[in-house]
Amino acid sequence: MKSIITSVKKILALACVVLLSTAASAQNYELEIKNDAVISSSVFEFEIWMRATGPDLYMRTFQGGIWLSKSFVNQGAGTVSVSLVPGSSQMAIPNSSFQYQPAPTGVGSGLDTAIVNISPNSAGGCASGIGGTHITSTQIRLGKYRVTRTGAGTWSCSVNKLGFYTGADGGFKFGTRITAWSASCTNVNVNNSNGVHLVNTNNQTPLISVQPSNQSACSGGSATFEVMVQSINPGSPAIGYQWKENGVDMPGQNSATLVLNNVTPSMSGNQYTCLITQCSSVISDPAALNVHQPVQASISPGSSLTFCSGGSVTLTANSSELYEWLPSGATTQSVTVNATGTYSVTSTDINGCTSQASVNVLVDDNPTLSINAGTITCYGGNTNVTLSATGGKSPYVFGGDPVSGLTAGTYYYSVTDGNGCTATGSVNITQPQLITSSFSAIACDSYLLPWGTPVTVSDTYTHTYTSVNNCDSVVTANITINQSSANSQTVVACDSYTWSGPLGSGQTYTSSGTFTHLTQNAAGCDHTQTLVLTINSSTSGNTTVTACDSYTWSGPLGNGTTYTQSGTFTHVTQNAAGCDHTQTLVLTINNSTSGTSTVTACDSYTWSGPLGSGQTYTSSGTFTHVTQNAAGCDHTQTLVLTINSSTSATTTITACDSYTWSSPLGNGQTYTASGAFTHVTQNAAGCDHTQTLVLTINSSTSGTSTVTACDSYTWSGPLGSGQTYTSSGTFT
Structure with a gap:
């Protein structure tokens, strides 16, 4: 933006709105731009000063103009406006207006013209002529000008021209130069002569610097219209004022200010103008009066405006913009009050018009309630109360709890007076302490109370006696009845049962039966424990077993153990009654035996008992036969058998007298007669050898020798x- 403003400074030159001259001849003048400054990103201000080469300056009405580069006026979508800062001209120029229009013929292509119309003070009053205001200074500030840019246009610098245009002959006079300007914009075109053309203007009209403005007022209020006029010059006649209402003169309204008092709605829309005279006259712009009828304030109570002490009422003003309540000074739409008095509200509507409303509030005094209660002599007795009232307004109506037959307690009452105001109160009626005594007892199953009543349940029991002062005396018995208890247990035992504590007697029983034992339960009462006892007997048995080598004692009575030695063994099982059954095993373990018979036989062999099988064998071999030994166990007899064959032979003998058939083959017998004889012996194999003797006996002779x-x-x-x-x- 700084570069844009710099460009503006380079290209902008504002028309001087006055022409400086002397009475005798034209002078040459200079224009100077001074004190330029950037105000903001879109606003730039500068001052234009004029100085004369001669000693005097005279002011005359002048129509002047400046020419700006078209590129400055509008590049893109932006716009530029130029205005005079009010009060900045030392020439007291009261009115100045700018408008852009095409440059007049002869200015040159590509330029626009800013036309300014100015009415400075004239010299010599209303007379025609060249006269003017004499200024002793050789320079004067024509004004401070403000350039305002809007939109997105661009500002740039090109060939600039600054000069005066006189509408009288349409000619252009260039006799100025710019100083204190940037070097890039000093190419000022100076043509023709260095003089300027004067315009002789007579019968100047007063200049209205401030027009009267429209006014609004509330009905019954006042409105002020004002006009400001700048005198033509100090030597002119006094300024005259005449205010008009709808075009009709208003008598006595001859000052710059018109004050209308006590306006009414009928005046709304009237037009007011002021005719101003000095040399000539000018009529001001019309200003209208708008009279507002204020909305009438009202107060709406939320309840009755008359109420009893302690109550309140909410006062609400009708809708408006501002509120002020008296006497509290509250500024809310609603207030709540609780005292007697007058309450008012001033409401201000959206137009600033006010109106008031008020209401009267009356607070009635409440009555005072008195309650007098009697005395209760005995606990549980009763008494009465008496009600009375003072203050407020009679008659009084009482209400609340009953007033007679009252036992100890708190009772509440009220009284309502003739205004409907109420008072409430309460009374606490007491009674003597109850004459009491108490005791506690613990019993089992039942208890006989002192007053002769038997009880069987734990509870608090009371009995009322009459004391010496004829009041009740209450005895409280805190009775705890604990119950005796009983229980039964059924036991099946074997042989004997010891009934142990804490519930049993500790006795040992060996026979079935029903038995009881008395102890104390947790409550300290009897506990009867019954024992239903069944005694089942244990059983036993003996098993005598003789076994060979080993014995396995199988169930159900045996333990399944295999024994290899004789002995007495026991095993415990349960019998049908669930008791122990002790089975005894008397065990004899006999050993099996064996033997071997080695036999050599001839031809055949019959293995006879008791150890043999009775079988006849005809060949050699090893044979076994099992029998029982003396212990009844197996005896295994082994036969190792050898079968040898029998043999035979014949011996033929002739003997004398006798023959003794000697061994080994003979039988040793002596034969005396011939014959065939056999003798069986054993051969080498141990078998029969049958030897046959064929014997011939011949007779012997005998002799005796005695020696x-x-x-x-x-x-x-x-x-x-x-x-x-x-x-x-x-x-x-």
Whole structure:
């Protein structure tokens, strides 16, 4: 934006709105732009000063103009406006208006014109002529001008021209130059002469600097219209004022200010103007009067305006913009009051018009209630109360709880007076303490109360006696009845049962029956415990077993153990009654035996008992046979059998007298007769050998030899035996 403003400073030159001259001849003048400043991103201000080469400056009405580069006026969508800052001109220029229009012919292409119409003070009053206001300074500030940019247009600098345009002859006079301007915009075109053209304007009219404005007022109020006029010059006649209402003169209204008092709605819409005279006259713009009829304030009470002390009423004003209540000064729409008095509200509507309303509030005094109660002499008795009232307004109406036959307690009453106001009160009626005594007792099953009543349930029991002062005396018995208890247990035991504590007697029973034992329960009462007892007997049995080698004692009575030695063993099981059954095993373990028979037989062998099988074998082999031994156990007899064959032979013998068939094959028998004889012996195999003797006996002869010898005798052959004998005898 800074570059944009700089461009504005470069291209902008504002028309001087006055022409400076002397009475005798034209002078040359300079224009200078000074004190330029950036006010904001879209506003730029600067001052234009004029100085003369001569000693004097004279003011005349002048129509002047400036020319601005078209690129400054409008590049893009933006717009630019130029205005005079009020009060900035030392020439007291009261009115200045700018408008953009195409440049007049001869200015040159590509330029726009800003026309300014100015009415400065004239010289010499209303007379025609060149006269003017004499200013001793050689320079004067024509004004401070404000350039305002809106929109998105761009500002740029190009060839600039600054000069005066006189509407009288349409000519352009360029005799000015710009100083204190940026170097890039000093190319000022100076044409023709350095003089300017004067316009002689007479009969100037007063200049209205401030027009009267429309006014609004409330009905009954006042309205003020004002006009401000700038004198033509100090030497002119006094300014005259005449206010008009709807075009009709208003008598006596001859000042710059018109004050209308006590306006009425009928005046609404009237038009007011002021005719101003000085040399000539000018009529002001019309200003209208708008008279507002205020909304009448009203107060709506939320309840009755008359109420009893302690109550209140809410006062609500009708709808408005502002409220002020008196006497409280509250500014809310509603207030709540509780005292007698006058309450008013001032309401201000949206137009600033006010109105008032008020109401009167009356607060009635409440009555005073008195309650007098009697005395209760005995606990549980009764009495009466008496009600009375003062204050307020009679008659009085009483209400509340009953007034007679009252027992101890708190009772509430009210009184309502003739205004409907009420008062309430209460009374607390007391009574003497009840004459009481109490005791506690604990019993089992039942208890006889002192007053002769038996009870069987724990409770609090009372009995009322009459005391010496004829009041009740209450005895309270706190009775705890604990119950005796009983229980039964059924027991089945074997052989005996010891009934242990805490419920049993500790006694040992060996027979069935029903037994009882008395103890105390937790409450301290009797507890009867009954024992229904069944005694079942244990049983026993003996098993005598003789077994061979080992024995397994199987169930149901045995323990399943295998024994290999004799002994007495026991095993406990349960019998049908659920008691112990002790089974005793008397066990004899006998050992099995064995034996071996080695037999050699001839031809055949019959293995006879008791150990043999009775079988006849004809061949060798090893054979077994099981029998029972003396212990009844197995005896295994093994037969190792050898079968040898029998043999036979025949011996033929011829003997004398006799023949002794000697062994080994003979039988040793002596035969004396011939014959065939057999003799069985054993052969080498141990079998029968049958030897047959075929014997022939021939008869022998005999002789006797009688010998006596000493010590010994050897009977020598052939007839003797060759044996030596040492003892006597007969020998053959």
